[in-house]
Amino acid sequence: MTPPPTPQPGEAVRLRFAPEGRAARLRFALQGRPLVWSALRRAERVSADLNVQERFHLQQEISRQVLGHxxxxxxxxxxxNIGPGPYLIAPLHEGIADVLCLLQLPLPMRFVARREIFGWPSVGAAITRLGHLPIDPEHLLGGFRDLWRGTSAILGGGESVVVFPQGTVVGIQADFQRGVFEVARRVGAAILPVALSGTHRIWEHPFAPTLRYGQPVALTVLPPISARTLQTAHLDTLRVQTRQAVKAAALAPGLPPPRFFDPDRDGYWDGFRLVIDPDFSTLAARMERHRAALLTGTA
Incomplete structure (x- = not known):
């Protein structure tokens, strides 16, 4: 089976929506598409000096409307488990719909996103105007510097910052990167872990344009990791413990299943920093063999 072509960093993106079923296509054409583009245009036009509460209420209202539709x-x-914050919020990442669901938490927040998303049609202008934080995770030093400085400024203004520690939407098997833990230690903030599952079924971008209505999503907020713990703990041990706790919550019985990565279906994402969680040992070994073959020219 040949997987669909995977996007590369910096590649131009065409946003496509393919609702499942005739009724869904009609519903999206008459109501959904106008709602989405109207929301983006509204965000593009907000005041440049939007305050914390204004941004909070606007983003919640838009996300509630889209989720409702x-x-x-x-x-x-x-x-x-949610205190007054602000936090570094560390959720699992399955797709764009994660953002809509996380915005229903009772915390003012801004998101860290890949720099190329800020160039997407309409989306880029909206999230730039709303003050979200662009980084380039493929450039380790520059990406970490931008994350550290931007997070410090946003937290200082009283808003939480959402950093997806997997850095990718491929599936639950993606490992947690160290950056969010290192930044939290440096800025003296607590981390709020969040398990998400089911969002990948809403809109399958970038794997497919499939859009579905009526999907169940589970969002579980775990107890925060205090700033004191982050100052004293071994960060890599804490990273692994947090990764395991969040994924166990997402895989709990009775919840919508999370997305699972299959390279034969999804491609290998060679242009991206994709590390497989060693707890998924079979896939991790397979990815290591693939990377080794690339280096030797035998892939």
Whole structure:
């Protein structure tokens, strides 16, 4: 089986939506598409000096409208674990719909995103205007510097910062990167881990344009990792413990299943920093063999 071509960093993106079924196509054409583009245009036109609460309420309202139109069945658990913040929020990452679901948490927040997303049609202008943070994760030193400085400034203004520690939407087997833990230590912030599952079924971009209505999504907020713990703990041990706890929450019985990466279906994403969680040992070994073959020219 030949996998679909995977995007490369910096590649131009065409945003496509292919609703499943005739009724869904009609519904999206008449209501969904106008709603999405109207929301993006509204975000593009907001004041340049938007304050924290104005941004919070605008983003929540837009996400609620889009989730409502799509009929997303959002099951939110663990709200008792949320304090006043601000936090570095560290969620699992399955797709663009993660953002809409996370915005329903009772915290003002901004998102860290790959720099090329800021060049997407309409989306880029909207998230730039809303003050979200672009980074280039393929450039380790520059990407970490931008993450550190930008996060420090946003937290200082009283907003939480969402950093997806997997750095990719390929599936639950992607490992957690160290950056969010290192930044949290440097800026003296707590981390709020969040398990998400089911969002990949809403819109399958970048793997396919498939769009589905009425999908169940589980969002589970785990207890925060205090700033004190981050100052004293061994960061790599803490990274592994957090990764395992978040993924165990996403895989709990009765919740929508998370996305699982299959290179034969999804491609290998060779242009990206993709590391497989060693707890998924079979896939991790397979990816190591693939990377080794690339280096030797035998792939």
């Amino acid at each position: 799509l009929g997303v069945q959002l099951d939110v658990r663990g709200l008792e």
